[in-house]
Amino acid sequence: MDNVINTVGIIIYATLLYTPPLLFAAMGSCFSEVSGVVNIGIEGMMTIGAFTGATVAHFTGNPWLGFICGGLAGMAFGLLHGVATVQFGADQTISGTAINFLAPGVAIVTAKAIFNSSDTIPLEPTSKIPTLFSDVFTSGTAWSNFMKNIFSTYASTYLVFVVLILVWFVFYKTRFGLRMRACGEHPLACQSLGIDVQRTRMICVCISGFMAGLGGACMTMATTNQFRPTSIVGQGFIAIAAVIFGKFRPQGAMLGCLLFGMCSGLRVVIGTSSLNISAQLISMIPYVVTVIVLILFVGKSHVPAANGKPFVKAK
Amino acid sequence: MKKLIALLLAVVMCLSLVACGASNDTAANDAANNDAATTDEAAGEATGETVKIGMVTDVGGVNDKSFNQTSWEGLQALAAEDPTFEVSYLESKTDADYASNIESFIDEDYDLIICVGYMLADATRAAAEANPDQKFAIIDDNSCEDLPNVACLMFAQAEASYLVGVVAGMATETNTVGYVQGMVSESMNQFGVGFISGVLAANPEATVLQFNANSFGDPTGGSAATTDMITKGADVVFHAAGGTGNGVIEACAANKVYAIGVDADQSPLAPEYVLTSAMKRVDTAAQDISKAVKDGTFTAGTHMYDMTNGGVDIAPTQDLLTEEMIAAVEEAKAGILDGSIVVPTTAEEVPEFTLDDAE
Numbered sequence: 001m002d003n004v005i006n007t008v009g010i011i012i013y014a015t016l017l018y019t020p021p022l023l024f025a026a027m028g029s030c031f032s033e034v035s036g037v038v039n040i041g042i043e044g045m046m047t048i049g050a051f052t053g054a055t056v057a058h059f060t061g062n063p064w065l066g067f068i069c070g071g072l073a074g075m076a077f078g079l080l081h082g083v084a085t086v087q088f089g090a091d092q093t094i095s096g097t098a099i100n101f102l103a104p105g106v107a108i109v110t111a112k113a114i115f116n117s118s119d120t121i122p123l124e125p126t127s128k129i130p131t132l133f134s135d136v137f138t139s140g141t142a143w144s145n146f147m148k149n150i151f152s153t154y155a156s157t158y159l160v161f162v163v164l165i166l167v168w169f170v171f172y173k174t175r176f177g178l179r180m181r182a183c184g185e186h187p188l189a190c191q192s193l194g195i196d197v198q199r200t201r202m203i204c205v206c207i208s209g210f211m212a213g214l215g216g217a218c219m220t221m222a223t224t225n226q227f228r229p230t231s232i233v234g235q236g237f238i239a240i241a242a243v244i245f246g247k248f249r250p251q252g253a254m255l256g257c258l259l260f261g262m263c264s265g266l267r268v269v270i271g272t273s274s275l276n277i278s279a280q281l282i283s284m285i286p287y288v289v290t291v292i293v294l295i296l297f298v299g300k301s302h303v304p305a306a307n308g309k310p311f312v313k314a315k
Numbered sequence: 316m317k318k319l320i321a322l323l324l325a326v327v328m329c330l331s332l333v334a335c336g337a338s339n340d341t342a343a344n345d346a347a348n349n350d351a352a353t354t355d356e357a358a359g360e361a362t363g364e365t366v367k368i369g370m371v372t373d374v375g376g377v378n379d380k381s382f383n384q385t386s387w388e389g390l391q392a393l394a395a396e397d398p399t400f401e402v403s404y405l406e407s408k409t410d411a412d413y414a415s416n417i418e419s420f421i422d423e424d425y426d427l428i429i430c431v432g433y434m435l436a437d438a439t440r441a442a443a444e445a446n447p448d449q450k451f452a453i454i455d456d457n458s459c460e461d462l463p464n465v466a467c468l469m470f471a472q473a474e475a476s477y478l479v480g481v482v483a484g485m486a487t488e489t490n491t492v493g494y495v496q497g498m499v500s501e502s503m504n505q506f507g508v509g510f511i512s513g514v515l516a517a518n519p520e521a522t523v524l525q526f527n528a529n530s531f532g533d534p535t536g537g538s539a540a541t542t543d544m545i546t547k548g549a550d551v552v553f554h555a556a557g558g559t560g561n562g563v564i565e566a567c568a569a570n571k572v573y574a575i576g577v578d579a580d581q582s583p584l585a586p587e588y589v590l591t592s593a594m595k596r597v598d599t600a601a602q603d604i605s606k607a608v609k610d611g612t613f614t615a616g617t618h619m620y621d622m623t624n625g626g627v628d629i630a631p632t633q634d635l636l637t638e639e640m641i642a643a644v645e646e647a648k649a650g651i652l653d654g655s656i657v658v659p660t661t662a663e664e665v666p667e668f669t670l671d672d673a674e
Contacts, residue, residue, distance in 0.1 A: 006546050077453035117378035122584050131569060139570075145546050208391045223535050224561050225584070229376065230532040268539040272547075275671070279499060279527040 002142035007269055010144035016153050017223060019257045020160040021215040025239035026246070026253035027167050028074075028211030031296055032098040033248055033273025034171075035204035036091040036306040041081050041099030042212045043236025049074040049173035051097070054120045054220040056229040057127045063221060067129065067156070070217025078209020082202045089310035099234075102220035108229055120220075120227040129156045129222040149178025153223040163211075167250045180204055184304030187311040197311050212236065245294060247301045256290075263289045319363040342369030361556035366427075366609045368393075369420035370601070371413065373432035377406055381433050382454060382597045386587040389598025390429075393605055401621075410415060413438035421449055427608045429601055430454070431503070439465065450613055453606035454597060455502065460617045466607075468600040471621035472502070473509030474651055477628045477658045478557070479575045480513020480642050481647050482591050483551040484521055486573055493524045493544035495563050497531045497556035499670055501661075506555035506593070507575070508665045509658050517637045517643060517665065524549050526648065527670045541566035551590065552577065564589060573635070580630035599625060622651045 025042050032039035052073035057066025077099055082089040108118050115121060132155050137148035171177040180200055182190050188199045202207075219235065220227045238260060246252020263286035272281050348375040368390060372383040390402040403425075403631050405416040410535075413435050420428045421442065428449065430439045433456040438516035440458070443465045451459075452466040459465040462515040481491045492514055496507050511523050524547060526540040537559035540554050545566070554560035554565055560577065561584070576584065576592035600620050607613045620626020629644060650656035662671035 006543075010543045010546060011541070013542055014535075017539055018535050118376050119378055121381065125568065149546060160437065223538060224565055226561070228558060228561070230558050231534075233532055240507075264536065265539060267525070268536055268543060271522060271528075272540050272543045276669075277671075279529040283529045 005142045006145050007273075009149040010269055011262060012249045013149040013153070014086065014268050015258060015261040016150070016157050017263045018261035020154070021218040021235050022155050022242060022257040022260065023160050023254055024215030024237045025212045026235055026242045026257055027164065027250050028208040028215070029240050029243045030167070030171075030246075030248060030250050030253055031180070031204045031211065032078075032107060032208035033243060033303050033307055034182045034184045036187060036304055036309065036311065037082070037085055037201050037205050038096065038308040039081060039205065039208050040093055040096030040240065041077065041080075041103070041230060042096075042208070042239055042251070042305070043234070044096075044100040044103030045069070045074040045077045045209045045212035046236045046239075047221070047232040048103040048107050048218035049216030050220040051120070051227045052213070053217030054123060054225075055111075055114065057123055058121055061127045063123075063127055063129045066127070066215045066221060067214065070071060070221070071213040073208050074213020074216065075210040076273045078206045078212070079202075081209065082205035085310065086198050086201045086205065089312060092308055101156055104229065104232075106252040107227070111227065113191055118229050123221065123225040128225055129154050130219070131155070132158060135186075138169075154218075156218045156222045160218075164250060164254055166240060171250060176200075181304070182253070183311075184306055187306050188314060191314060198313070201311070210240075215239070241290065244301055247298070250303060260286055260290060260292065325382050343673070365399055366383035366429050366605070367423070367425040368400060368402045368429065368605045368608070369423075369425040370429045370431060370592045371416045371420070372404060372406045372411075373434045373436060374407055374409065375432070375557075375612065376408075377404055379557075380542040380581065380584075382595065385579050385597040386429065386431050386454065386601045390605065392598065394600045395650045398520055399609065402605075407435075410434065414441065417442045421446055426450065427452060427580060427605060427613075428603070431597075432456070433458075445563075452601075454600065457523045457617045460615075463615050465615055466604055466613065467617045468597075468604065469598070469617055469619050470595040470600075471505075471619065471627050471658075471660075472555075472595060473505040473658045473660045474510075474554075474622050475595060475627035475629065476506045476509030477513035477516075477651070477656075478644050478647055479553060479591055480510040480515075481517040481628070481643050482513075482636065483510070483553060483573075483575060484514040484517030485637075485640050485643060486590060487518065487521060487549075487551050489548045490518065490521045490523055490552050491524065491548040491550065493526070493541060493552035494672055495537055495540055495554040495556050495559065496552075497526055497528055499527055499529075503555060504662050504668070504671055505660050507668050507670060508660060508662060510553050510555075510593075511665055511667050512659055513647070515550065516647070523667060525668070525670050528556050528559040530559055531557035533559045534565065537562030538566040542640075545570045545572055553577070553593075555593075576630070580632050582630060582632040582634075587635075589632075592635065594628050594630050596620065596626050596628060622648060639656070 049070035053066045053070025056069040057063050084095040085092045122205050134152045139145050183197050183200045242256030243253045245256035267282050267285045362560045370424040375383050378389050394400045394402045428451050430453045436458050439453050443462045454468045488609045514521050524544045541563045552564040552574045555577045564574040564584050568588045573590040581592045582589045
């Protein structure tokens with residue numbers, strides 16, 4: 001019985017550890033995609049956010065300032081993507097790919113300039129995103145371990161779910177959310193109703209970069225304590241997959257991120273157990289499950305009709 | 316107006332791409348500046364001909380907190396101490412860079428090219444066969460030992476792991492320690508085999524929880540696995556898992572238990588919780604082979620770095636170790652040196668090591 005409680009506790013713990021960076025980035029991706037701008041540069045925006053967050057937190061000692069700056073750095077690259085694609089109608093996939101090359105390059109060059117190394121200096125525990133309730137739950141019995149593993153987690157994990165509710169509200173309960181979604185479906189109709197499509201899309205791409213930056217900062221300021229060139233490897237693309245999985249809805253993307261996180265947790269639990277299964281097979285679990293669920297249970301995804309199409313103002 | 320903005324933006328983008336592409340060159344320039352400095356000193360002291368040593372990193376880069384960095388620090392120390400050495404490095408960003416980096420050192424008539432890591436084995440072999448007069452050294456690989464111009468610098472990682480195993484066995488209060496390995500391979504297994512033997516030698520009651528992350532770049536997985544081990548009672552966790560190990564150390568610090576680092580002294584990552592580190596003195600090896608080239612005593616084939624020549628050791632940071640632990644480590648070292656302790660190196664010799672069975 002204790003074993004079962006422990007195992008379930010660890011799976012939930014691992015899920016909550018993997019999810020926040022993915023979910024922040026996935027929510028960012030949602031904003032951009034529903035307004036009609038394909039943002040494949042999420043990965044790059046996460047990388048620059050991861051670097052900036054860790055750097056600012058190191059120099060100021062203030063984790064939240066670092067976290068916000070991580071978001072702003074992502075936003076700067078979002079703006080770049082927005083100017084290229086929304087303002088000048090450049091191909092969105094190419095611009096996003098360029099950002100995926102550019103952002104890690106900028107991060108590493110800057111790291112070399114500041115730290116004389118491609119890694120940042122490890123953060124002091126006080127400059128890291130704090131763990132909540134670490135004193136409330138102590139280890140001991142199986143149940144107290146369970147509670148500790150689940151609830152004594154980084155503040156960013158709690159934050160991401162709060163932000164998710166906010167994002168859901170903005171999407172479906174505000175005028176901006178409606179306009180934003182309309183811009184992704186039929187921009188011409190929007191324009192005829194007096195909505196500034198380009199401005200709306202520009203705002204969405206910037207929010208997208210901001211969120212991706214926060215996701216990156218979670219990775220270097222909570223899960224680990226420094227930026228390395230390998231800090232962000234593929235999380236951005238998994239986030240984009242989660243968005244498609246969730247049919248371009250933030251709550252759906254959350255399910256996608258949680259599923260991926262849970263499978264990764266399962267991988268760890270099976271790996272540390274005495275079950276004799278090849279590590280290569282275990283490592284496949286998250287990806288195989290994602291593919292199977294996509295095929296079997298997720299019906300046809302509704303892609304925003306004008307997604308990926310540059311909008312040129314009608315005269 | 317719009318065209319002007321577009322033009323400006325294009326210029327900015329081009330510039331940043333140039334900046335980004337220049338990362339390699341910046342490093343090389345730094346190195347070149349260092350070289351210039353050393354050469355000047357050399358000329359000033361007029362101590363004879365310069366010996367040019369070139370180092371090619373693997374994809375970890377020169378600041379990897381591991382063997383690339385340690386090798387480069389060793390070479391820099393050497394150049395600082397003896398100005399006849401002129402040292403330089405080239406970073407490999409992808410596997411495709413190995414051959415071209417080696418080639419550029421050959422073109423510039425370097426006396427010795429040090430290739431860091433077994434990932435460079437194929438490129439080194441190709442270059443060594445094509446340039447029989449060029450001297451090479453490769454770290455952590457002995458597949459080139461048949462070539463007359465390649466020195467293979469090998470480390471007895473099992474011995475270093477054995478020492479930290481002894482420390483872990485003594486430090487644990489729950490008689491449970493954890494071990495996270497980055498990849499299952501003959502050379503990586505040596506870490507686990509040595510560690511487990513050390514733990515059991517110091518504490519026969521202890522159990523070792525093991526996890527194969529199957530990745531050197533998954534800190535989240537390392538962190539989750541470590542928390543799992545800690546929940547199961549582990550209070551000391553050793554990792555031999557590169558970037559994944561970053562998560563291991565992080566999880567140990569979060570749960571206030573001890574972590575043990577690998578390759579370099581990893582104490583700075585979490586000074587209060589990194590108990591010790593299993594160190595490979597790659598710096599010593601790089602210096603030795605460079606000196607051998609200068610003295611004309613360079614020999615090809617395998618050069619084994621183990622306890623007898625100070626090639627492996629525990630980290631110099633020992634603030635968290637008790638006197639008993641330090642004494643036990645010294646005793647283990649003496650035992651290994653006089654042959655009374657033979658550290659196993661293969662999975663077959665240590666049945667407690669379970670990661671290999673999964674194959």
